[in-house]
Amino acid sequence: MVAGKKVDRVLMRQNNTCLVLTAIRTTGEMSRAQAAEATGMSIVTVGRIADELIERGVLREQEKDGGIGRPPRVLSLNEEHLLCPSVFLDRDCLYLGLVSPTGILRRQEVHPIPHMDFTPQQVLPWMSEHLRRFLAAYQDMGFQKTVGVVMPGILDIERGQLEFSANFRWRSVPVVSQLEQALPGYTFVVENDCKAVALAEHSFGACAGCRNLVVLNLSDGIGAAVILNGEIYRGRDNMAGEIGHITLNPAGKICECGKVGCLQTHLSLRAILAEAGTVYPNVTLPELLEHYQNGEPFAVGVIHQLISYTSIAINLLANTYAPDVLLLCGSLLRAHPLLPKLLAGSCRDNLNEHMKNTFQLKLESFGVNGALIGGGAAALQHILWAMCQ
Structure with a gap:
C-alpha cells in the first residue's frame, strides 16, 4: 500500500x-x-x-x-537551452536547421540532392554526413541532442522506421537505427512531412491557437494532417491523413503505391507536369501557368483539372473532419503566385452548401521551412515529455 x-x-x-x-x-x-x-x-x-x-x-x-x-x-x-536540430529530406533538397522553442530558425542550411540513385543505401549516409558537419559547425550554440527527422510517407514513429514513401519509392527503411549508427550520442524523432507542417502552423503560424484544423499538402505527393482538440490525430499506425491514396478513378493511372486511380495520380506536381508534358515537353509549372494565362486551351484544361481535384480533396476533408481551419501548403503553392489565388478563389466549388462557410481557408505561413520548423517542434515535444517521466 x-x-x-x-x-x-x-x-x-x-x-x-x-x-x-x-x-x-x-x-x-x-x-x-x-x-x-x-x-x-x-x-x-x-x-x-x-x-x-x-x-x-x-x-x-x-x-x-x-x-x-x-x-x-x-x-x-529557456530558448537558448532548448534549441533543437531538425532535418527535412525531400526528393530535391536536404534542409537542416536549429529551431527555437518559439519556432524561429536560428541556423539553416540547404543542400541539393546530388546526382545519385535515390536509394536508402545512397541517400542516408550522404544525409548523415551533412548532418554531422552541421551539428559540428554549431556545437557552441548548446543545442539539444534530440533531432527531428522529417520525411514524406508513412512512418512508424515508435520504431523510427519509414514504412512506405511513394515519393521516395522506399519501403521498410530503419531510418533511426541508421542515423544512430552514424551519429552516436544523439536521439532521433521521425515525423511525416505534412504532420510536421501541421505542428509548425498550429504552434507558431497561421493556425496558432486553433483547436481543430486540417492541413492539405499539395506537392510531389498529396497528404493531409489533422489536429483535433489541439493534438495531432495519428490514427492506427500513424496512417491518418494518407488522402493521396484514396482511389478516385478505378480506370485511371497506376500509382507508385501499386493501386489504380489514386488522388495523387491526378493532383500531385509530377502528375500535372506529366499530363502537361504530352503537349508541352519538359514544361515547368511556371511555364504551364504562362500558357494558361495566354488562354491556350490545353493548359487551361490542365489547370482547371488541378483546381477541380483540389476541390474534391477539400470536400473529402471538410466533410470528414469539419475543421475550424483548412490550411493549404506545399510546393505546388510555391511554384507560382497565381496558383494560390486560383485555388483560394475556386477550391470550395465542389462543397455542399452546408459546408462551404463552416471553415476558414488559409495558406501556409512558413513555405518550405514549415516541415523543418515542425521537425524542431516534434523534437521539443519529445524532450519535454521525457522531462516529465
Whole structure:
C-alpha cells in the first residue's frame, strides 16, 4: 500500500510537470499565478515545479517590461537551452536547421540532392554526413541532442522506421537505427512531412491557437494532417491523413503505391507536369501557368483539372473532419503566385452548401521551412515529455 501510494505520487508529479510545461509552451509566457489558474493546481505546487525546471535550465523567470508599478515576473521556456536540430529530406533538397522553442530558425542550411540513385543505401549516409558537419559547425550554440527527422510517407514513429514513401519509392527503411549508427550520442524523432507542417502552423503560424484544423499538402505527393482538440490525430499506425491514396478513378493511372486511380495520380506536381508534358515537353509549372494565362486551351484544361481535384480533396476533408481551419501548403503553392489565388478563389466549388462557410481557408505561413520548423517542434515535444517521466 505504501509502495502504491509512492507510485501514485510520482505519477501525479509527472502529470503536473507536463501540465505546467504545456501551459507555458502554449501561451509563450505566464506568471506562476496564471500557471496555477490554467492547470488547476495550487500556486505552491506550481512554484515547486517551476523552481525545479528553472534549476534544470528548462524554464527561465524574468520581469516583464511595461505597465505601472512593480513589473510582474513571468515564466517562459529557456530558448537558448532548448534549441533543437531538425532535418527535412525531400526528393530535391536536404534542409537542416536549429529551431527555437518559439519556432524561429536560428541556423539553416540547404543542400541539393546530388546526382545519385535515390536509394536508402545512397541517400542516408550522404544525409548523415551533412548532418554531422552541421551539428559540428554549431556545437557552441548548446543545442539539444534530440533531432527531428522529417520525411514524406508513412512512418512508424515508435520504431523510427519509414514504412512506405511513394515519393521516395522506399519501403521498410530503419531510418533511426541508421542515423544512430552514424551519429552516436544523439536521439532521433521521425515525423511525416505534412504532420510536421501541421505542428509548425498550429504552434507558431497561421493556425496558432486553433483547436481543430486540417492541413492539405499539395506537392510531389498529396497528404493531409489533422489536429483535433489541439493534438495531432495519428490514427492506427500513424496512417491518418494518407488522402493521396484514396482511389478516385478505378480506370485511371497506376500509382507508385501499386493501386489504380489514386488522388495523387491526378493532383500531385509530377502528375500535372506529366499530363502537361504530352503537349508541352519538359514544361515547368511556371511555364504551364504562362500558357494558361495566354488562354491556350490545353493548359487551361490542365489547370482547371488541378483546381477541380483540389476541390474534391477539400470536400473529402471538410466533410470528414469539419475543421475550424483548412490550411493549404506545399510546393505546388510555391511554384507560382497565381496558383494560390486560383485555388483560394475556386477550391470550395465542389462543397455542399452546408459546408462551404463552416471553415476558414488559409495558406501556409512558413513555405518550405514549415516541415523543418515542425521537425524542431516534434523534437521539443519529445524532450519535454521525457522531462516529465
